[in-house]
Amino acid sequence: MAKRIxxxxxTAYYGxxxxxEDISMAVEPRSVTAFIGPSGCGKSTFLRTINRMHEVxxxxxxxxxxxxxxxxxxxxxxxxxxxxxxxxxxxxxxxPFPTMSVYENVAAGxxxxxxxxKSELDDVVEKSLRGANLWNEVKDRLxxxxxxxxxxxxxxxxxxxxxAVEPQVLLMDEPCSALDPISTLAIEDLIxxxxxxxxxxxxxxxMQQAARVxxxxxxxxxxxxxxxxxxxxxxxxxxIFSNPSVQATEDYVSGRFG
Amino acid sequence: MSAQTxxxxxxxxxxxxxxxxxxxxxxxxxxxxxxxxxAVLIGVLGGLGSRIQWGLIAAILFVVGLYVISTxxxxxxxxxxxxxxxxxxVAFLLAVVPLASLIWETVSKGIKVTDGYFLTHSMSGVVNVxxxxxxxxxxxxxxxxxxxxxxxxxxxxxLTAVYLVEYGRGALAKAVTFFVDVMTGxxxxxxxxxxxxxxxxxxxxxxxxxxxxxxxxxxxxPVVVRSTEEMLKLVPNELREASYALGVPKWKTILKVVLPTxxxxxxxxxxxxxxxxxxxxxxxxxxxxGSPAINNxxxxxxxxxxxxxxxQQWGAGTSASFxxxxxxxxxxxxxxxxxxxxxxxxxxxxxxxxxx
Numbered sequence: 001m002a003k004r005i006x007x008x009x010x011t012a013y014y015g016x017x018x019x020x021e022d023i024s025m026a027v028e029p030r031s032v033t034a035f036i037g038p039s040g041c042g043k044s045t046f047l048r049t050i051n052r053m054h055e056v057x058x059x060x061x062x063x064x065x066x067x068x069x070x071x072x073x074x075x076x077x078x079x080x081x082x083x084x085x086x087x088x089x090x091x092x093x094x095x096p097f098p099t100m101s102v103y104e105n106v107a108a109g110x111x112x113x114x115x116x117x118k119s120e121l122d123d124v125v126e127k128s129l130r131g132a133n134l135w136n137e138v139k140d141r142l143x144x145x146x147x148x149x150x151x152x153x154x155x156x157x158x159x160x161x162x163x164a165v166e167p168q169v170l171l172m173d174e175p176c177s178a179l180d181p182i183s184t185l186a187i188e189d190l191i192x193x194x195x196x197x198x199x200x201x202x203x204x205x206x207m208q209q210a211a212r213v214x215x216x217x218x219x220x221x222x223x224x225x226x227x228x229x230x231x232x233x234x235x236x237x238x239x240i241f242s243n244p245s246v247q248a249t250e251d252y253v254s255g256r257f258g
Numbered sequence: 259m260s261a262q263t264x265x266x267x268x269x270x271x272x273x274x275x276x277x278x279x280x281x282x283x284x285x286x287x288x289x290x291x292x293x294x295x296x297a298v299l300i301g302v303l304g305g306l307g308s309r310i311q312w313g314l315i316a317a318i319l320f321v322v323g324l325y326v327i328s329t330x331x332x333x334x335x336x337x338x339x340x341x342x343x344x345x346x347x348v349a350f351l352l353a354v355v356p357l358a359s360l361i362w363e364t365v366s367k368g369i370k371v372t373d374g375y376f377l378t379h380s381m382s383g384v385v386n387v388x389x390x391x392x393x394x395x396x397x398x399x400x401x402x403x404x405x406x407x408x409x410x411x412x413x414x415x416x417l418t419a420v421y422l423v424e425y426g427r428g429a430l431a432k433a434v435t436f437f438v439d440v441m442t443g444x445x446x447x448x449x450x451x452x453x454x455x456x457x458x459x460x461x462x463x464x465x466x467x468x469x470x471x472x473x474x475x476x477x478x479x480p481v482v483v484r485s486t487e488e489m490l491k492l493v494p495n496e497l498r499e500a501s502y503a504l505g506v507p508k509w510k511t512i513l514k515v516v517l518p519t520x521x522x523x524x525x526x527x528x529x530x531x532x533x534x535x536x537x538x539x540x541x542x543x544x545x546x547x548g549s550p551a552i553n554n555x556x557x558x559x560x561x562x563x564x565x566x567x568x569x570q571q572w573g574a575g576t577s578a579s580f581x582x583x584x585x586x587x588x589x590x591x592x593x594x595x596x597x598x599x600x601x602x603x604x605x606x607x608x609x610x611x612x613x614x
Contacts, residue, residue: 053503084502084503088503095494095499097519098497108501109504112501112510162504
């Protein structure tokens with residue numbers, strides 16, 4: 001199921017603007033890797049390069065390699081659409097499809113890709129909703145609109161939607177920043193469960209959250225506004241938060257910077 | 259001392275200076291009534307014949323009166339608020355009065371001959387100056403021409419809008435936008451002349467409902483493009499990205515996520531465009547030619563249409579034909595109104611569900 005990600009020499013642009021420069025890192029399978037760093041340092045941009053969502057924005061482009069086991073996601077002949085079936089993504093703000101019911105939202109990935117059997121769909125939806133710890137809350141209203149759920153439930157619905165297509169990797173872009181502490185806890189517990197099945201990469205502004213959920217943590221920084229963001233340090237989460245090897249990381253995680 | 263009495267004390271002392279004298283809630287209504295009475299007095303005494311002048315005097319008296327009284331009683335800031343509110347009300351009335359009087363005029367004059375016979379008979383064998391006859395042939399002609407125009411213009415307009423919003427970059431998109439803007443401004447007679455010269459004079463087809471529908475389609479297309487474009491822009495980008503992130507190709511994202519999300523607004527836009535072309539007379543006059551008899555075949559020979567029928571009946575100049583013109587106008591308004599209600603129904607039915 002889960003795969004190892006190996007990124008080397010990755011640089012991403014928005015038009016002429018270089019957003020991140022020369023990032024190399026490895027992400028182990030069945031682990032949670034957290035990206036931390038100040039706003040604008042390119043964490044989200046970098047995350048979006050891993051499932052080729054970066055290039056959806058007009059003028060955006062990427063240089064470098066992202067290897068999923070032994071396949072380069074940026075190799076010639078690679079279809080970005082297929083990449084996104086293998087590398088799923090959960091966004092900052094819950095974004096269930098407003099025209100679809102809870103059931104249809106979870107089934108959307110399979111249905112829209114046309115790769116499903118009707119009889120299997122019920123099972124996939126139930127399994128995904130259980131996987132997202134949402135089944136008990138919504139099982140009686142599967143046909144109600146997905147946008148009628150609470151914010152935390154909507155986010156778990158989006159996670160269920162993402163895991164329903166059985167990706168190898170799950171990217172999460174600040175999945176809890178729009179949620180209250182109780183919903184955040186529910187999602188963090190969920191991440192703990194999901195990492196037995198998926199490779200998870202999570203961007204977060206909440207350092208306690210990074211410390212709680214992740215096995216490894218990557219710290220990104222930029223030297224000045226307008227300069228590209230860089231990877232400063234990637235290490236085991238315990239080490240990053242107790243004894244980082246770079247001074248900038250220590251300043252950031254302890255709140256001394258600027 | 260209970261909490262209630264404490265609160266009362268604080269209110270009366272107003273240590274924070276947050277209490278101001280306020281006009282009673284119905285004061286604006288009273289001032290409006292006063293202004294109306296005064297305006298009638300001025301009108302009668304001053305010998306002003308026009309009711310419109312009376313209304314304008316009442317409006318000015320109301321706005322000025324409320325402002326002055328509010329300044330005296332409530333102070334400057336409240337008075338400005340009142341001024342803006344009263345101006346909005348006056349503008350509202352200015353917009354509604356002509357509309358209401360138009361509908362009143364049409365209904366009261368048109369209802370006379372509007373009956374089952376009028377709706378189910380044509381003018382076949384009836385001279386325009388004589389009483390009798392009906393509007394059936396014109397109604398059928400309008401329905402067919404508008405339907406054909408809609409069938410032609412909607413897909414083209416929709417696809418153009420999808421191109422502009424979802425794909426269009428660079429010079430081609432700019433050119434398309436520019437020409438859509440130009441097309442929006444084309445007078446209907448020019449669209450009619452264009453189809454006349456191309457379809458009838460160069461390609462040598464005869465006058466027909468279809469030729470009229472082509473001109474109507476030209477008039478309808480830019481409206482559909484514009485309204486659809488605005489609706490597609492309202493679809494949050496997050497939904498598109500959510501779909502892409504599931505590995506859904508772009509075309510399927512547009513078809514299954516973007517369009518369903520905006521279908522309510524798109525339908526309304528199409529219906530408004532339909533309503534616009536339903537009342538077009540000039541292209542029909544040039545291309546469909548008119549017919550007093552029922553011709554249900556839009557591809558062969560002249561057809562009637564409601565606007566053209568109204569124009570011809572008005573031109574006949576007898577009281578019987580005036581009655582028919584008003585009745586046809588009523589039928590036209592009701593027809594467009596039904597289309598609009600239909601559009602609202604579809605928009606409500608298809609709108610994204612909030613779950614409450």
